[in-house]
Amino acid sequence: MDIDAFIAAHRPTWDRLEHLVKHRGRLTGAEVDELVELYQRVSTHLSIVRSASTDAMLTGRLSALVARARSAVTGAHVPAxxxxxxxxxxxxxxxxxxxxxxxxxxxxxxxxxxxxxxxxxxxxxxxxxxxxxxxxxxxxxxxxxxxxxxxxxxxxxxxxxxxxxxxxxxxxxxxxxxxxxxxxxxxxxxxxxxxxxxxxxxxxxxxxxxxxxxxxxxxxxxxxxxxxxxxxxxxxxxxxxxxxxxxxxxxxxxxxxxxxxxxxxxxxxxxxxxxxxxxxxxxxxxxxxxxxxxxxxxxxxxxxxxxxxxxxxxxxxxxxxxxxxxxxxx
Known part of the structure; x- marks a missing residue:
């Protein structure tokens, strides 16, 4: 897999997901739906990168992004x-x-x-x-x-x-x-x-x-x-x-x-x-x-x-x- 081409093709998606996660408290209904969809899509990207690439920096970035998106979608656990x-x-x-x-x-x-x-x-x-x-x-x-x-x-x-x-x-x-x-x-x-x-x-x-x-x-x-x-x-x-x-x-x-x-x-x-x-x-x-x-x-x-x-x-x-x-x- 050409990792540079993969990044170039999907970077806008990752950036958009990151933007939605940062502003999750002020999202409209359509943006919430978009957040869920992009979370699922980027989760797939992370799986592809883990299986076909050894780029640790990209894997780490996507892992962190998916984890933050998951908290936004499912709700973070409230501390005891x-x-x-x-x-x-x-x-x-x-x-x-x-x-x-x-x-x-x-x-x-x-x-x-x-x-x-x-x-x-x-x-x-x-x-x-x-x-x-x-x-x-x-x-x-x-x-x-x-x-x-x-x-x-x-x-x-x-x-x-x-x-x-x-x-x-x-x-x-x-x-x-x-x-x-x-x-x-x-x-x-x-x-x-x-x-x-x-x-x-x-x-x-x-x-x-x-x-x-x-x-x-x-x-x-x-x-x-x-x-x-x-x-x-x-x-x-x-x-x-x-x-x-x-x-x-x-x-x-x-x-x-x-x-x-x-x-x-x-x-x-x-x-x-x-x-x-x-x-x-x-x-x-x-x-x-x-x-x-x-x-x-x-x-x-x-x-x-x-x-x-x-x-x-x-x-x-x-x-x-x-x-x-x-x-x-x-």
Whole structure:
């Protein structure tokens, strides 16, 4: 093969392909088609050169050009760190932010129910006797409630708390599969548990100890549970009111949003578990322990508001970048 003649005949094709690759972000539809066609043609040229020539420089140039064209045609792999960064700066916070009114509703409902039930338990000796004997209540109030946070090594306790909290959040998300119908029941169960403990502690004048122990980790922990409940309820509502989109598209998008929240809450509940294991039972003054919990809660909410609002303004939904359920239609 006359390599000089081969180069002279095909150089314009190679130059054109190189031009299209350099400007791939601004190509028209016809130019995209041309890019694909030239990529295939130059790939054939590379095969011919490799089999019929020993010109290393030409082989290297065509190999590099074909590799760049392949990335332009098929899409380059997004580095893992970029996917990780996008998840925590876009996907998770924007889903949480878009569910903020459901989130607030779950929070208000939980607090109202827990407060009402706690007051009922604290003010009614008959209710207290139905829950436990006076001796058992004394044991709980004087010893068991506080000892729970320090009776096990901190590291193993943190792991156990993390698993337990993750399971509670998972129940909320699993409830989304059933149109969110079980979620109010799960919230009620958790509100009742908090109310019973708080009510019994209040009945013996130990409400300061109750809030001193539950506030540091409970703020972040319950916020995570309320967020899980919110996105689950929102998914259930999407079945009833999908908005301007087709119901299947809306459900698919919200279903992926639920998965984003599930992965994000793994980190949030891990932080909550660390606080419960290392801060709640620590020898720090009560005000210092509560301050740590408040700071963790404020930091999480500020993170969601800042990144979530920014993503909403950028018209992000938190969905995957190439959603498989969406297809262009005329």
């Amino acid at each position: 760190w970029r996917e990780f960064a996008r998840f925590f700066t876009v996907s998770f916070p924007v889903v949480a932010y878009r569910a903020r009114w459901w989130w607030l509703g779950a929070t208000v409902a939980f607090v109202a129910v827990a407060w009402a039930m706690g007051a009922w338990v604290a003010d009614n000796p008959e209710v207290q006797r139905a829950i436990a004997t006076p001796e058992e209540i004394t044991q709980l109030v004087e010893h068991d409630f506080a000892d729970y946070y320090s009776e096990n090594p901190a590291a193993s306790f943190a792991s156990r708390v993390w698993i337990n909290n993750a399971w509670v959040a998972a129940l909320m998300l699993i409830g989304a599969i059933f149109m969110g119908l079980p979620i109010p029941y799960f919230l009620f169960q958790n509100a009742a548990n908090v109310a019973v403990s708080g009510g019994l502690m209040a009945s013996r004048g130990k409400l300061d100890i109750f809030f001193g122990l539950i506030t540091p980790h409970g703020l972040l922990e319950l916020t995570a549970v309320f967020l899980a409940a919110a996105v689950g309820l929102k998914l259930g509502w999407t079945v009833i009111d999908p908005g301007p989109r087709r119901r299947a598209e809306a459900l698919a998008e919200q279903g992926r949003a639920v998965m984003s929240v599930a992965m994000g809450l793994v980190v949030v509940l891990f932080v909550s578990g660390l606080i419960e294991a290392f801060v709640t039972p620590s020898g720090l003054p009560t005000w210092a322990r509560i301050a740590i919990g408040v700071l963790a809660e404020a930091a999480f909410l500020a993170y969601v508001v800042y990144y979530g609002r920014r993503a909403v303004r950028a018209q992000e939904t938190g969905d995957v970048e190439r959603a498989p359920d969406l297809a262009p239609t005329a």
